[in-house]
Amino acid sequence: MTDASNTTIFELADQFIALANQLSQQEGDVGKVGTALRFAAARFNAFEAAIKSADLGAEKDSALEWFSGEYREMLNDNLEDHIANPPVMQDTSASAVNDDSVQMFKG
Numbered sequence: 001m002t003d004a005s006n007t008t009i010f011e012l013a014d015q016f017i018a019l020a021n022q023l024s025q026q027e028g029d030v031g032k033v034g035t036a037l038r039f040a041a042a043r044f045n046a047f048e049a050a051i052k053s054a055d056l057g058a059e060k061d062s063a064l065e066w067f068s069g070e071y072r073e074m075l076n077d078n079l080e081d082h083i084a085n086p087p088v089m090q091d092t093s094a095s096a097v098n099d100d101s102v103q104m105f106k107g
Helices: 008-026 030-052 056-084
Strands: none
Touching: 008 030, 030 056
């Protein structure tokens, strides 16, 4: 087991992603798991802000701006990575191809 003080954010993220992948297989719904993961992140980040803030009411807007900016930057980096390296779909059965559980984003 890795010493917690030496664990990188990427190693921690890989553990969350592994769990999300497992739950996606169990649930058969990537969108549902993605939504749950975003909710969990929001809930934990609100907790983080609350314990780090002397006055969360007064600092709420700053916290929203900071966390939103961090998320936007991380999401942008990962979207760019998937554009450059598209994921390979494991299951190409008719049910997987016609799966509408994940919203298709159209610009």
